[in-house]
Amino acid sequence: SDEECDAKIVAAKSKLGKRLAILGHHYQRNEVFKHADFSGDSLKLSQMAAKTDAEFIVFCGVHFMAEVADIVTDGQRTVILPDLAAGCSMADMANLVKVKKCWEEISSVLDPDQHVTPVTYINSAADLKAFCGSHGGIVCTSSNAKAVLEWSFARRDKVLFFPDQHLGRNTAYMQMGIPLEQMVTWDFMKPRGGLTDEQIRNAKMILWKGFCSVHQMFHPNHIAKFRERVPNGLVISHPENDLEVCGKSDFVGSTEYILRTVRSSQPGTHWLVGTELNLVNRLADEMKAKGVTVEFMSPMVCMCSTMFRTDPQHLAWVLDSLVEGKTVNQIRVPREIAQPARAALDLMLEVVD
Ligand code: 13P
Ligand code: SF4
Numbered sequence: 458s459d460e461e462c463d464a465k466i467v468a469a470k471s472k473l474g475k476r477l478a479i480l481g482h483h484y485q486r487n488e489v490f491k492h493a494d495f496s497g498d499s500l501k502l503s504q505m506a507a508k509t510d511a512e513f514i515v516f517c518g519v520h521f522m523a524e525v526a527d528i529v530t531d532g533q534r535t536v537i538l539p540d541l542a543a544g545c546s547m548a549d550m551a552n553l554v555k556v557k558k559c560w561e562e563i564s565s566v567l568d569p570d571q572h573v574t575p576v577t578y579i580n581s582a583a584d585l586k587a588f589c590g591s592h593g594g595i596v597c598t599s600s601n602a603k604a605v606l607e608w609s610f611a612r613r614d615k616v617l618f619f620p621d622q623h624l625g626r627n628t629a630y631m632q633m634g635i636p637l638e639q640m641v642t643w644d645f646m647k648p649r650g651g652l653t654d655e656q657i658r659n660a661k662m663i664l665w666k667g668f669c670s671v672h673q674m675f676h677p678n679h680i681a682k683f684r685e686r687v688p689n690g691l692v693i694s695h696p697e698n699d700l701e702v703c704g705k706s707d708f709v710g711s712t713e714y715i716l717r718t719v720r721s722s723q724p725g726t727h728w729l730v731g732t733e734l735n736l737v738n739r740l741a742d743e744m745k746a747k748g749v750t751v752e753f754m755s756p757m758v759c760m761c762s763t764m765f766r767t768d769p770q771h772l773a774w775v776l777d778s779l780v781e782g783k784t785v786n787q788i789r790v791p792r793e794i795a796q797p798a799r800a801a802l803d804l805m806l807e808v809v810d
Contacts (some may be wrong), residue, residue, distance in 0.1 A: 459488060462769035466492050469776035477779070478511035479772075480526070482518035483712040484733040484764040489517050489772055498713035499579045500598040500809075503529055503802070506536075513537060513779055516788075517767045519545045523788040524583045528795045529802060536788045537779075539771035543763045545580050547697075550667035551620035553584045555645045559617065559665075560592070562649050566657045573663070574609035575617045578602075578624055580669075583790045583798045585619070590797030596805045599696050599711035602628040608808045615660065617643075620667030627696045627703045629662050642666050672697040674759045675731040680705045683729045683752070693718060694731035694754070702731055712736055724748030734760045 470477060470492070480502050481493025490496065495505045499522060506514055506526035514536045516523040523538040530536070556575075563569045575594035577585050586596050593612070597605035602624055609616050618625035622642055629635040639661040643650035650663070657663070675698050683690055693715050694706040703709045708718055712732060719728055719740055724747055730737045731754040741751035753759075778785045790798065 459769055462773040463488075465773040466769060466776055469773070469780050472780050473513065473776070475510070476512045477515065477776070478505075478509045478513070479515045479517060480505055480522075482522065482764065483716065483736045484761050485517050485767060486735050486765060487739060488769045489767050490735075490739070492769075492772065493517060498598065498600060498711040499525075500600045500711070501713055502526075503579070503598075504806075506530060506534075509534070515539065515772070515775060517772065519543045519548075519761075519763055520788070521545055521548050521580055521582060524790050525579065525586075525802065527788050527790050528583060528586070528799050531799070532789065532792070532795065535784055537775050537784070537786050538788050539775045539786060540766040540768075541786055543766040545763060547578075547620055547667050547669045548580045548582060551577075551581060551585060551645070551665055553582070553588060556585060556588055556619060559643060559645065559650060560588075563617070563657060563663070566654045569617070572613055573615045573617050574613045575619075576605060576609055576625075577619055577801070578621045581620055583794050586798035586801050587794045587796075590799070590801035590804075594801060595808070596801045597624075598805075599624060600714060601805065601809045602696070603632045604808050605805060606633060608804075610661075615663065617663045617665070619643075619665030621669065621697060622664040622666055623668060623672070623699050623703075624696045625662060625664045626700055627698075627709065630700065631703060631709065635661055640664055668699075669697040671733055671759050671761045672731070673699070674757055675702050675754045677701045677705050679731075679754050679756070680729065683754075687727050687729075690727040690729055691722070692729045692731070692754075698731050706731065716740060719744060719749065719751060722749055726750070728752065729754050731755075733764070734758060735764070 481490045481496045503525045507529040527536040575589045579598045641660040644666045692706040693708040727750040737753045
C-alpha cells in the first residue's frame, strides 16, 4: 500500500542519511515529490546534481535528466532513475542518426561547420549533446534559451535547434525579435527536412519539428475563454507551448519561473497556468492559503505520463536496494559520449553565469 511505501522510503532515507540525495522535478506526483531533498526545473536540478556530495543521486524525473546528472558529476556518483521507462516523448523525436543525416544534408548546401551552431534543448539524449559538443554547439534549457541563442549567433550566422521547435521559435521570435520568415521547420520524416536549397540557405533558424505531447494540448481558445470570464486574470505558460499560446500569455518561462512568478503575486490574483497538471495542482493548493487562485489551462487532463511513471513503489524499491548494498536502475553514460556532452553542458553553464 501507499502508506507502507511511504514508511519504507522514510526509513531508507534515514538509514542512508547524507549518502543520498533525492532530486525531484516539478512535474512529479505529490506522493513522490514530497520525498525530494531538492526540487527544480531542468537547469536547477542539473546544478544541484553537480554540487551534491551525496554518493547516490536518485533522480525523480525523466531519463535525460538522470543522464545529465551522470555527465556533470563525471560518473563519480551513482545516479539512479527509479523507473527506467520514464523517458521523454519529445526527446525521442530526435536521434543521432536523424540529426547526422540532417547535418549532412545541410552540408550539401553550405558548410555547416562554418555556418550553423547546433543547439540542443536539454530534453535530448546524451549522444545529441555530444554531437553538439563536437560540432561547436551547445545545450540550452527553458530558462536560458535566449542567452544560449545569443551566444550561438555571435559565433555563426545560423542555428539548428532540436528537438523542440516551440522553445526555439518562441525564444527567437518573442525574446530576440527574429522574424518568423527567417525560420524554417525541419521535418525529420521527409528527405532534406522537406526544405529547398534556397530555404536552407536563407534561414537563420532551422527548427527541428519536435514538440511536447503534454504542452500541445493547450490552445489559444482556452486563454480567450479565460480572459472573457476573468478579465483581470493573468496567464502564464511554459515555452514548450506553441507560439499562439505563448503570444497570448502574459508571462512565459520555465517551471521554476512559473512557480516564482505566481508565488510572488498579490492576494486576489487569478492565474491561468499552461503547464503540466501535477505542478499546477500543487501550486493551486499552496496559493489558496494566500488568497491567490490558480487554474489549469486545459479542460482536459494534461499530465506527463512518463514523469508519472515514477511512483512511490519504484522509489521505495530503489532505496531499499541501496540500503541492502545493491544498485538498481543506474544510469551511466559511456565516457566517449559523456566527455563531448559535458563540453556542451559546461559551455551552457558558462554562458548563463
Ligand atoms: P523545465 O522544468 O526545465 O522548465 O522543463 C520542463 C519539462 O518539460 C521538463 O521535461
Ligand atoms: Fe518530455 Fe513534455 Fe514530459 Fe517534459 S512534459 S518530460 S517535454 S514529454
